[in-house]
Amino acid sequence: MRVLLVEDEKRLADNVATALRDGPGFAVDCAADGEIGAYYATGRCYDAIILDLMLPRLSGLLLLKKLRSDGDLTPVMILTAQGETHSVIELLNAGADDYLSKPFDLGELIARTKALIRRGKGAAHPQLKVGDLEVNTLEQTVYRAGRLIELSPMEYRILEYLIHRPRVTVSKRELLEHLYDYNWEHHSNVIEAHVSNLRKKLDAASDQPGIATLRGRGYRLIGDRESAV
Amino acid sequence: MNQPAAEAQSTLPGSHSLRSTPGSGSGSRQPPRTQSITRKLIGTVLLVELVAALCVSGTALFYERHAHFRAFDVMLHGRADSILGAVQDAGDPQDHVMLDKTELKTPPEDVYEVRDESGSEVGRSANWQGAPAAVFAHQDDGFERLRIRGAHYRLLRLHGVRVVDPGDKGGGVPRRVTVVYGSPTARVWGAVREAAEFNGVIDLMLLLITGLVMAWLLNRSLIPLRLLAAEASGVSVNSWRFSPPESALRMRELAPLALALQTVLASLERSFDQQRRFVGDAAHELKTAVAVVKSSLQLLAMRPRTSQEYQAGLDRCEADCGRMEEIVYKMLTLARVDGGQPATQSPAATDLAGCARQVADQFESMATLRRVRIALSLAEPLMVRVAPQECMLLLSNLVLNALQHSYPESQVTITALPRFEHAELTVEDRGDGIDAAALPHVFERFYRGDASRDRSTGGTGLGLAICKAIVDQAAGSIEIESTLDAGTTVRVRLSLASTCPGADQLESSVPPED
Numbered sequence: 111m112r113v114l115l116v117e118d119e120k121r122l123a124d125n126v127a128t129a130l131r132d133g134p135g136f137a138v139d140c141a142a143d144g145e146i147g148a149y150y151a152t153g154r155c156y157d158a159i160i161l162d163l164m165l166p167r168l169s170g171l172l173l174l175k176k177l178r179s180d181g182d183l184t185p186v187m188i189l190t191a192q193g194e195t196h197s198v199i200e201l202l203n204a205g206a207d208d209y210l211s212k213p214f215d216l217g218e219l220i221a222r223t224k225a226l227i228r229r230g231k232g233a234a235h236p237q238l239k240v241g242d243l244e245v246n247t248l249e250q251t252v253y254r255a256g257r258l259i260e261l262s263p264m265e266y267r268i269l270e271y272l273i274h275r276p277r278v279t280v281s282k283r284e285l286l287e288h289l290y291d292y293n294w295e296h297h298s299n300v301i302e303a304h305v306s307n308l309r310k311k312l313d314a315a316s317d318q319p320g321i322a323t324l325r326g327r328g329y330r331l332i333g334d335r336e337s338a339v
Numbered sequence: 340m341n342q343p344a345a346e347a348q349s350t351l352p353g354s355h356s357l358r359s360t361p362g363s364g365s366g367s368r369q370p371p372r373t374q375s376i377t378r379k380l381i382g383t384v385l386l387v388e389l390v391a392a393l394c395v396s397g398t399a400l401f402y403e404r405h406a407h408f409r410a411f412d413v414m415l416h417g418r419a420d421s422i423l424g425a426v427q428d429a430g431d432p433q434d435h436v437m438l439d440k441t442e443l444k445t446p447p448e449d450v451y452e453v454r455d456e457s458g459s460e461v462g463r464s465a466n467w468q469g470a471p472a473a474v475f476a477h478q479d480d481g482f483e484r485l486r487i488r489g490a491h492y493r494l495l496r497l498h499g500v501r502v503v504d505p506g507d508k509g510g511g512v513p514r515r516v517t518v519v520y521g522s523p524t525a526r527v528w529g530a531v532r533e534a535a536e537f538n539g540v541i542d543l544m545l546l547l548i549t550g551l552v553m554a555w556l557l558n559r560s561l562i563p564l565r566l567l568a569a570e571a572s573g574v575s576v577n578s579w580r581f582s583p584p585e586s587a588l589r590m591r592e593l594a595p596l597a598l599a600l601q602t603v604l605a606s607l608e609r610s611f612d613q614q615r616r617f618v619g620d621a622a623h624e625l626k627t628a629v630a631v632v633k634s635s636l637q638l639l640a641m642r643p644r645t646s647q648e649y650q651a652g653l654d655r656c657e658a659d660c661g662r663m664e665e666i667v668y669k670m671l672t673l674a675r676v677d678g679g680q681p682a683t684q685s686p687a688a689t690d691l692a693g694c695a696r697q698v699a700d701q702f703e704s705m706a707t708l709r710r711v712r713i714a715l716s717l718a719e720p721l722m723v724r725v726a727p728q729e730c731m732l733l734l735s736n737l738v739l740n741a742l743q744h745s746y747p748e749s750q751v752t753i754t755a756l757p758r759f760e761h762a763e764l765t766v767e768d769r770g771d772g773i774d775a776a777a778l779p780h781v782f783e784r785f786y787r788g789d790a791s792r793d794r795s796t797g798g799t800g801l802g803l804a805i806c807k808a809i810v811d812q813a814a815g816s817i818e819i820e821s822t823l824d825a826g827t828t829v830r831v832r833l834s835l836a837s838t839c840p841g842a843d844q845l846e847s848s849v850p851p852e853d
Contacts (some may be wrong), residue, residue: 119627121659125634132641164623191626212623213630216637 111227111271112137112155112288116147116173117162117189126160129216134224135250135263137291144168151177155287156184157227160219163190163201171204178205185226189214231274240276240331243312243320245269254315264289265308268301272321272331281328305329377557385550392542396535403534407527412482415495419520422451423499426461426516434503434512438462449522450487450494456515470494470519485521494521563587567597579608620785621670624799628663635659669801673784676729676808688836689730691762692717692755698734699753702742710747713738716754721762722836725813733809734764736802737829741768744827757835761815764831773821781819782807806831 113136117123120142127138139156141147144165151159151173159177163170174186188201188209201209207229208222224247228236236247244253250266252259261269267289272280282301289301305321312320322330421443429437438453438461445451445464452463452470463469467487474483474496483494497518505511563586574581581604583597639652699713706713723730734753741751749769756763773781785800803819806829810817815833 119631121631121655121662122627122634125631125638129634129638129641132638164620189630191623191630212626213633216634216641 111135111157111267112139112291113223114139114141114147114150114156114159116141116144116150116159116165116170118142118165119162126216126219129220130223133220134247135267136223137289137294139291142166144170144173148173148176150292151182151184152180153287154182154184157230157288158223159184159186160223161186161188161206163188163197171201174201174204174206183230185230187219187223187226228274233274238273240273242316242318243273243331245273254312254320257315259311259315261308261311262304264304265311268304268308269312272329276331279324279328279330284328377554377561380557381550381553384553385546388546388549389542392545396538396542399538400531400535404527404531407530411493411522411524411527412495415482415493415520415522416497418445418449418522419451419495419497419518421445422453422518422520423497423501423516426453426499426501426518428501428503434514436461436501436503436514436516446522448490449520450492451518451520453516453518455517461516470521474519475517483519487521487523490523490525492521493524494519563590563593567593567600571600574604576611579604579611581605617784624666624785625663628659628666632656632659632663666799666801669799669805672732673801673805673808676732676805676812687724687726688722689725689727690720691723691725691730691764691833692719692721694727694730694734695753695755695764698731698738701735702738706742706751709742709745711742711745712750714750714752716752716756718756721755721757723762723813723833724836725809725833729809729812733806733831734766736806737764737766737831740802740829741766741770741827744768744770744772746770749826758832760835761832762835764833765828767826767828769826772823772825772827773819774823775821778819778821782817 111134113130115123115127115130115138117126117140123140123142127140130136130138136157139150141150145167147159147161147165148168150156161170161174165173168176170188170190174188177184177186185207186205188206189212190197190201190209191212198209207226210219210222224236228234228247238245238247242255245251246253247270250270252261252266252269268285271285271288285301285305305323309319309321318332320332322332324330422438422445425439425443426436427439429435436455440462447466450464450467452467453461454475455461458472458475460469470483470485474485474494477496478498480495480497483496485492485494495518497520499516499518501514501516502511503514563584566584567587570581570584581601583601587593587597635652635656639649639656644652695715695717696719699715702713725733738751738753745751745768752765752767754763754765754767782803784804807817810831810833813833815831817829817831819827819829821827
């Protein structure tokens, strides 16, 4: 999962970014002002956007309105120091999905962000299940047919992304866009290697293949009564 | 608490219908006796009208009385003439005359008497005993006043000649007779009184009508004032909207008041808004600063860490706290400068050039670190009416700003020179400059519209706002010129201490409070 954090207070942005990377293992991009944030968001490669309200150049509210008028459906979490009810109502009516007032709890921010991402992808519970595959996004544990499977952080993140989009073909490009932040060199063969390792580990627990590779198109998590292609 | 106010308000509407202003007496314990412009105006007009009516009526009555008495006198003359006509030859050998009453028709209350030249009575009306001899003593015609049976009479004395036997040889014998005819004046006075009564009634009616019409007209013409008062009473801390009614603006007497109210309220609203925004911005800054510290601590506690990691985390937290401290300090500074004494009471005179030299010394090491040279062009001493502490603050803020935005190997120039009656201080840097769009806002509190002056430089967004507050407090001016990627010049003008009125007395007064 990849999150855009638009916050002009550098120290706060650093802390939140570190917490999101360390905790749920998200890729995080930081934008120091509204215009940079708007520019980053045009790529549509984020699973959630965390937005400060008082920003230089382009305020959080205007950025939010711009996103929504452009048809961007990415869940948006607002960080605000203005606790007034009317501004909260205005924010939610402008298309925000959630808000937290400063000073907030880092754990709450992470939990809410995860919930937003989950909801944005149509899942209600942090425990996701496809066929005999089970992913607990809280503990970051993976079970297949009841057996715990040890995954590297990158392998887990790939699986987490795939299981949020079950039975949908996910291209390599999409995986690259949603799992790495701007600072990473985008090499599709890195993804290929990770997916290959992930598939090996998943298949070790079952005789059925877990991930289907559609040549030239991408990857797909195989559900219960499906046969391998 | 609310009781007196409620009482005061409840007594107001019923007190008088012509009340011109609603008048809220809720603030004071004893509401002063309200006075009404309408009532005062009506009273004045009615008084003037009454005096005028009395004068006119008096003159009219005087004339009336005069006219009535003239007519009365003419009537007396006529009657006396008819009496004279009734004097006839008695037919006796002595050629006496007599009064023939058969053809006489005089009102019953009238009196008359006729005497001949010898003074003997020729005839008289039956209702009196005759006129006193003094009445007949005068030789000329004239009027007399007499009281007969308790009533006032006006008597006319008329001399006439009656020729007895004019057909005789020698033209007959002329007999001189004197007629005294009197009539009571009561009727004339009655007529005058009637005229007076009529006048009085008309006057009263006129006064009444004037009063009513005035009340109605005044009530109508005071509507704009009432509307204005109603509009003004609707203004409160939460709702500053004040649009004077059109009718009030059209009135020459009300327009200045309405416009003054509008101006005052607009500027009050502006300053309230500014204050509110400042409080909101300050809350935002402080909450953000707290959020930084809190998130730093929570991040540290997210998982077990090595002692080096903890040490580094604690150091970061301390730095975060330091920043929060700086924000609080600057906000307090701003509050202190804002709440300071007005410029005219500023007690101390400070050497601006000396301050500039001190500040330049203070920043020498920082400038060296950034490879920036500080150049001074000072005319010492340059005394200005700013407290020394504030003067140092102003200069250090400006110089720090200049250093932070200077290019390496460039120069920051500080000049402090007298210019006409002012001291002019300029701080000039060669650096990244300020975006033209952001330039008008740089003195606003917490303004960070320009990315080059945002949090990344460690600024609080209050430095220039503090400078402006100091300069404003000293009744000076501050302006900023900047070209992007070329540099910025801040120019401050302060009045020289020696040109301040009453500088000598102020010199010995107490130093500024901290």
